[in-house]
Amino acid sequence: MRVKEIPEEIRRRIEELREEIEYHNYRYYVLAAPVISDQEYDKLVQELIELERAYPELVTADSPTQRIGDKVLDEFKSVEHSEPMLSLDNTYDEEQIREFDNRVKRSLELHSVEYVAELKIDGVSVALRYEEGRLVLGLTRGDGTRGEDITENLKKIRTIPLRLRQPVDVEVRGEIYMPTEVFERLNSDRIERGEPPFANPRNAAAGTLRQLDTRITRERHLDSFIYYVVHPERYDLKTQWDALSWLKTVGFKVNPNSKLCSNVQEVIEYWKEWTKRKDQLPYWVDGVVVKVNQFELQSTLGMTAKAPRWAIAFKFPAERVETRLIGVTIQVGRTGVLTPVAELQPVQLAGTIVKRASLHNFDYIQEKDIKIGDWVYVEKAGGIIPQVVSVDVNRRSGEEQQIQIPRVCPVCSGRVGKLNDEDVALRCLNPHCPAKLKRSLETFAARSALDIKGLGEKIIEKLVDSGLVKDLADIFYLTPFELTQLGSGIGHKTIANLLSEIEKAKTAPLHKIITGLGIPMVGEKTARVLVQNFRSIKKLSNASFEELTQIQSIGPEVARSIREYFEDPKTKELIEKLEKAGVRLESEEESKQQTLSGLNFVITGVLKNFTRNQIEELIQSLGGKVSDSISRNTDYLIVGEKPGSKLEKATSLGVKTITESEFLKLAKVDIKNLRQQKLF
Known part of the structure; x- marks a missing residue:
């Protein structure tokens, strides 16, 4: 449908929904005073999603729905700051802050100076540019002169408005941070996976903002506080205190704990108060930022090559x-x-x-x-x-x-060791260890494995804690009556949907079953290789060490891990239970021709019909290979919307580029058939 054929009432309704949703975002995230329920809010968002899906020509970059869709970026581009983003000088005690105050008063030839004291958030500094009230660019601090364009990741942060409440051209600066609760949960998960924990919320936030997969940023629930307006005189702002109020008015989240101080003594009292109270906050702070309040005086004081003379960070003392x-x-x-x-x-x-x-x-x-x-x-x-x-x-x-290093697992007495020479974590290597069951079930139900929608972390917790599920196969024996015993929050509709998903999982492709088993050192790619060489679980379980190592991508460590897994008596019991439950443990006869056999592909940009994972699965199922980077061995670069630097590199190397529709012709695939078969 062409743009001119879109009914005017549709255009109007879409714009009304966007304004209404942004208003409720402002009420919820900035004012912390929502006026509608979550259910009512979700209905508005869903209506907008459906209208934009029906009329994709009307989708805009500042639509609230753009926070939902995920992208995989090629890289972060370097962009010059409109004004340098300077760092702050630090001070750690009362004497030094009084010296700062004396320097300011001497320079200004004043007896007293008014300050604004703001909590120093342990996060990542960013610059946000808006044109006519719409977010057009978000940059990291970088080296202070140039920063990285992280606009797409910043769009996933709910408290950063995509559209301001006034249609102004403005650049603001602030801090992106990770709330305490999110930080603790993230570190706990990393420790369980054997990954080093983040040292502090700032590192965690920085690592999140530099993820090329925007889904990761969205799932980590970052937050923001904005505190600085570039060229405040353009908005008739005279003081920092006025600027904080104006920022909140136009739609930004501003820290509520800032204080206007008439002299340095009030600054010190504020610092003492928050030294004691900082642990009560839902985010981490490491000091107080002290700023001369009047912009005219800030301009008079100026700055050094590295830091402004009108501001300083008054750090909290370390506790040990x-x-x-x-x-x-x-x-x-x-x-x-x-x-x-x-x-x-x-x-x-x-x-x-x-x-x-x-x-x-x-x-x-x-x-x-x-x-x-x-x-x-x-x-x-x-x-x-x-x-x-x-x-x-x-x-x-x-x-x-x-301190003795354990030789066996304290839970199951199974063998312990490291997965490889680079692994710092000692692990229980028994795949059937009871302590690992919840995580194993999450892996089993994950999208890369059986993709059992509804079998999430909370329900898994209840299933294991109640004793209903003692191994992976038990999920296929669950009954409606048993599920009703799990308590509130699991209604009849939820139970029916979950059992339907579990039934559907019985016919999952064999490589997904193998992935879901959680065999140590066997991920999705290795599982696909195993299916290509052994067409059933039975054949795989009987494969010798020599047969496994003859496969090019299977090394001795992986082969040994596979053999140990299938030689375990508990594995044999599990396989028997899966087979008895009706889970298909053999590969389907190849219904697809290997139309892409021997071809190497790289993908860039946003695709219309596939997610990145989906098109990779399709290419691999048709015999092709997918790489992350362009080289002379690349046969085709599949180019979607908003391609990155891979397109330039492909052109320079003479690699052939094809559109998504050209790829479908090359692969001899009908997208309608794929959707009817619910393969994607």
Whole structure:
């Protein structure tokens, strides 16, 4: 349908919905005073999604729906800042802040100066540009002169307005941060996966904003506070205090704890107050930013090459306590990671009594030479997670004991080890360890495996904790009556949908079944290779070590892991239960010709009919290969909308570029048939 054929009432309704949704976003995220229920809000969003789906010509970059769709970016482009983003000088005590105040007053030849005191958020500084009230660009600080374009990731942050409440051209600056609750959950998941935890929320936020997959940014629920207006005189703003009020009026989230101080003594009192109260906040702060309030005075003071003379960061003192390590316990995470935890003589730290602290991993224990009986120093990582940071060796008596590295899993007595030489985590290698069941079920139900919609983390928790599910196969034996016993929040419709998804999973492709089993060192790509060589679970389970290592992409470690998995008596029981439940454990006869056999593809831009994962699956199922980067071995670059730098590189190397429709012709695939078969 061409644009001129779109009814005027449709255009009007779409614009009304966008304005209404942005208004409710402002009420919820900025004012913290919603006026409609979540259900009513969701209805508005769903109506807009359906209208934009019917009339894609009307989709705009500032539509609220653009927060929902995910993109995989090729790279982050470097962009010059309109004005340098300078850092701040730091101070750590009252004497130094009074020296700062004296310098300011001497320079201005004033007896007293008014300041604005703002909490210093532990996050990532960004610059946001708006044209006619619409977000057009978002940059990191970078080196202060140039930053990286992270606009697409910033659109996933709910508190950053895509459209302002006034149609102004403006650039603002602020801080993107990760809330405490999100930070703790993210680090917990990383530790369980054997990945190093983020040291603090700032590092976590920075790592999130630099993800090329915008889905990751959206799922991590970052937040923002905006505090600076570039060229405030254009909006008739005279002071920083006025600017904070104006920022909130036009739609930005502004920190509510800032204070207008008539002199430096009030600044010091504010700093003392928040030194004590900072741990009560739902985000982490590491000090107070002190700014001269009047913009005219800021201009007079000017700046050095690195920092403004009219502002300074008044940092909070670091908190560290000494206590005794009286024992070590081992926790087994959902991925099998064995985490040593220090048992401490109780000590007060940052407002709480600390009895346990992280020892990270056994390499960390050896590196720090930590022993049972040692007097150790404890800090809170990122102000949140207690961790042992060092040992007071001068207080050793000689009776301290080495911390023993476990030889077997403390839960199942299974074998422990590292997945490879680069792995820092010691893990339980028994795939049937009860401590790993919840994580195994998540893997089994994940999109890359059986894709069982509705079988999420909360329901898995209830299924395992209730004893209804003791292994992966048990989900295929669940009954409606059993599911009703799981408690509130699981109604009849939810149960019916879940059982329907579980039934559908019985006919999942064999490579997805193998992926879902969670065989150590066997991911989706290896699972596909195994299916190409062994057409059934039975054949795979009987494959010898020699047969496995003859496959080009299967090395000795992977082959050994596969053999150990299938030789385990519990694996044999599991396979029998899956077969008895009606799960298809053989590959379908090849219904597709291998039309892309031997061809190498790279993908760039946003595709119309496929997600990135979907088109990769299709290419691989037709015998082709997919790479992340262009090389002379690339046969085709598939180009979608808004392509990145890969297109330029393909042109320079002479790699053939094709559109999505040209790819479908090359692959001899009918998109309508794929959709009818519900393959995508």
